[in-house]
Amino acid sequence: MPELPEVETTRRGIEPHIQGCTIAQVIVRNPRLRWPVPDNIDRMLSGKTIQTITRRAKYLLLDTGSGHLIVHLGMSGSLRVLESPAPAGKHDHVDIVMTNGVRLRYTDPRRFGALLWSEDALDDHVLLKHLGPEPLAPPDTQNTATFTAERLYQMSRGKKQAVKTFIMDNKVVVGVGNIYASEALFHAGIRPDRACGTISRNRYKRLIDCIRETLSKAIADGGTTLRDFVGGDGRPGYFKQSLAVYGREGELCLRCGAIIKEIKLGNRSSCYCSRCQR
DNA sequence: AAATCTCCCTGTAGGC
């Protein structure tokens, strides 16, 4: 399921195939995603050239020079490059056809994703303007608007919220979903239900290192494929075999051998080792 | 104001 590493894997997979391509046509088979695909999207995109493909949080941004296509993969979405037409399956909702015949195909069984068109500056877009810092951007210790231990420390003071839901909050840091929050907390030795306001600067420093390391390794492995996810080349990711706690409730901790526990936090399952994580 | 809950959706797993 697409978290930051899966979105970045997708970005890297499609970029070499579609950067510089001119869009001939957008075929919308089913516009009913999280928000409706705008019915003018074919008119807005046709004839425009894809200049860059960037990522902000879990959003992919295709810049045409006069407006952006904003893509979110939801939890079961994928974007693949097809070098030639192929029959559309049940969940292949949108094809973006290039003038050279290459297609960018959006597939999303659960339709939690989105394809939106924005002519405004992206900094002002309602979905993007309140987002916190990127976890993998170069840290700037002088700037608390970047992902630093000082930021987490300051934002968490006086809060009783569980640290796991805290780091999954997009205003705190973006791109950390349920899988990688669980994994990073394990590697940092912090219980997911610990009140975020009781965690020291030093432990936040360690947590930040672990979040960066977990996300980076997952990107290097092509993301985590649990069921649906495929990268831009249609291949699954291989990080699943590196998961230490996520989805391992009842199994043994790889570090100490204790049984991995599962609790619900914010209606989301959270797995942890009660011996390694405090 | 902060924290928690609900909802959108559908494929899959598990119980019977």
Add this chain to the structure above:
DNA sequence: TGCCTACAGGGAGATT
């Protein structure tokens, strides 16, 4: 060709 329910999850919006 079994039917039914619970569950998974990102994140906006509602509620407590």
